[in-house]
Amino acid sequence: MTQDLDPITLQVVGGALHSIADQMGNVLYRMSYSSIIRESQDLGAGLFDTAYNTLCESDSTPMHIGSLPGYLRGIAQTIPLDAWKPGDLVLHNHPYKGCSHSPDIAVVMPVFFEGELVGFSANTAHHVDIGAATPGLIIDVADMWSEGMILDAEKLYDEGVRNETLWRHIRNNTRVPGLVMGDLEAQIASAELGVRRFQELMARYGKATVIQATQQLMDYTERRMRAEIAKIPDGEYFAEGFLDDDGRNYGEHLAIKVKVIIDGDSATIDLTGSAPQTPTAFNVPFDGSTMVAAFFVFRAMLLDTYTTQDDIPANEGSFRPISVIAPKGCIFNPNMPAAAEARFCQIQRMADLVIKALAPVLPDRCTAGNAATLDFAAYSGVKDNGDYWVFLEVNEAAMGGRPFSDGPDTVEELMRNTRNNPLEDLGMHLPLICDRYEVRDDVEPGAGKFRGGQGVVKSQRYLTPGQTTHENDRHHDVPWGIFGGKPGATGKLELHNIHSGETRSLHAKLSGMPTQTGDVISYFSPSGGGYGDPLERDPAKVLDDVLDGFIRPESARRDYGVALVEVDDGYGWALDLAATESLRADLRA
Known part of the structure; x- marks a missing residue:
């Protein structure tokens, strides 16, 4: 029987693992070319064992790092453990083999120590364009093949030798090769760093010690998560809401039904009754996104860094007590080859509804209704020389009121943790200018003892003709108030032309909408609901x-x-x- 490590050694190795993951993330975003990675930090990086467990993760977007075990399991369908060799490097983004969605390409390298495969160094990052039907983002398409390049465990490096044919194929099948290839180079550097650092850690403390430490750290995190779940009364807790539409059949709402089952120290999220899969890309990959949202919401509610005195490592242990039921063929578990690129609004709402369902038994750990959506915007056009320009941005929203404070205004909430793009970066490089970027003033946040957060308004103006795609929702379902608090406000999207003076409302989802010089796209995010009786404020x-x-x-x-x-x-x-x-x-x- 293996003897447990002493607490000091365990803490030292745990701190080293976390440091490695953060170093990997820092290399990735500092070396990247596209603003969605370089500025927004839409990425994740970490180390994994040969059972594909997360050993450590970078302090970046929860969506990315939580999905990487799914990527590894998907790659294993093509490359078994005994087929890996030192110097191999694999690319993967198959939405039905573990990935979060197709633009999030994973770079995976095996880690060998003393001739033995001991784990993997891996990262994912959102690529600005992978050759889909519309530049940057995609919503209204028929199947996954319309989403662009599908890389199914493709080996880019074989024992250190680059596959030039695959490299050229990727470069020749994106609208912005300078950005995409530069970002891939950054991912490769990040993965290589992870390999070296993991090997150095084992050389310093010994392979057996490091492996034992990873097992104890995962077990510790699992115990802490189970202990928190066990404090929740056993039972079934319900909440439901709806999404605006699928981006094609406007006005046809899509139901989300959440049942949270607490059984001792385990939790299950049951999504039975949610809308069937859609004919557009507004579906959610089950392993890479639906499951990750479940992991996130419990970790956020029960093991939050700022409400827990102890340092609880972020690793696979927090995932183990959580399971998800989503019937095959529903929006949260679609059948291949349904498109599934535009999947973020759905998991935001799912996480928010889990919070709502558990609010009666976790009043001190819940919020009122958050914006719980996403405005992922793609602005693009063609330069005079025939080259494309593509710009992606994730716009902020607001949180609901909280047990002891107001909901934060104009923030990335729930599953997202991306940073905003500096306006200077936009103005220096692209024919696009920001006319307005401020706190929303046309509606009020939800009233409460602790009011909801106020949303943001952002207006981008085209200086040349182009097109835009918006992945957005919550123009109809208002963020709720809780414990006597009042509802917040829904979002909206508008188009105004500075030359004609015409202004018109737009649907939440746009797919490749042509734009003219002087067109201004204005996004107004939802505002959060209030927490508690407003008369007590x-x-x-x-x-x-x-x-x-x-x-x-x-x-x-x-x-x-x-x-x-x-x-x-x-x-x-x-x-x-x-x-x-x-x-x-x-x-x-």
């Missing part, structure tokens, strides 16, 4: 919200029972505490 915070423009004076009176008086002090409003007490007493009555 600190009146001083209500005044602050009025002065900051988040709510109107009449809303302060109607929703919060706060009486304000106009004053000539440079601010315009002040509290009338006596009138507030009286007004709140009347409203409670």
Whole structure:
């Protein structure tokens, strides 16, 4: 029987593993060419054992790192463990063999130590264009083959020798080869670093010690997750919502039904009853995205870094107590070859509904309704010399009110953790200019003891003709208030032309919509719901919200029972505490 390592050695090896993963992530985003990786950091990196368990992960997008074990299992269908050789490097993005969606290409390298395969170094990153039917992003297509290049465990390096035919094939099948090939080079450098660092760790502490440490660390994280799940009363908890449409059949809502089953120290998310798979790319790869959303939401609620005093390693252990049921043929588990590129809004909503379902028994760990969507925008056009330009951006939204504080405004929430693109980067390189980027002011966040976060508005103007694709949702289903809080606001998308003056509303999802010079695409994100009774909100915070423009004076009176008086002090409003007490007493009555 293997003897457990002492706590100090375990902590040292665990810290080293985390450091390796972060170094891999840093190399990847610092060396990348496209802004979606270089600035937004839409990536994940880590080390894995020969059973495809996550040993460590970079502090980046939860979607990426949580999906990598699925990639490895998908690759194993083509390349068994005994077929790997030192210096091999594999590319993979097959949506029905573990990947999160086809633009997220994984780079995987085996790690050998003293002649033995001991694990894998791997990363994924979102590529700006893989030759799909529309530049950058894709929604309204018939099948996975329309999504662009499908790389099914393709060996780019064989014992250190590059497959030049495959390299040329990739370069010749993207609209922006300079960006894509540069990003692949960065991924390769990241994976190579992971191989070296893992080997160095074993050389320093011994292979047996490092492997034993990884097992103990995974077991520890699993115990901590199970202990938290066990605190939730056994039972079945329900929530449901809907998505706007599939990007083709506008107005036909898509149901999401969530049942959370708590059984001792295990949890199951059952998505039975959710909408059937769609005829567009608005479907979700099961292994690479649906499962990952389930892992994420429990780790976020139960093992959050900022609400847990202990350092709990991020590894496979947190995944083990969680299982998912999604009937084959539903939107969360489609049948091949259904397209599944536009899959993020669905898993955002699924995670939000899990939080809603568990709110009655986890009131101190839940939020009110979050924006829980995604605005992934692709702007593109053709330069005078015939070359394409493609720009991807992920726009912020807002969170719902929380047990002890307001929902954050204009943030990446839930499954996303990407950064915003600096406007200077946009203006220097592309015929696109940002006309507006600020806190939304046409709606109010959900009222509550802790109000919902306010959304963002972002307007991008074309300086030349081009086209745009938007992967977006939640123009109809309002983020909910909770425990007496009030609902937030839905999002919207608008097109305005500065020359004609015409403004019109757009559907949440656009696929390759032609744009003209002077067209301005404006995205307004949803705003979060309120948490708790608005009449319990600190009146001083209500005044602050009025002065900051988040709510109107009449809303302060109607929703919060706060009486304000106009004053000539440079601010315009002040509290009338006596009138507030009286007004709140009347409203409670």
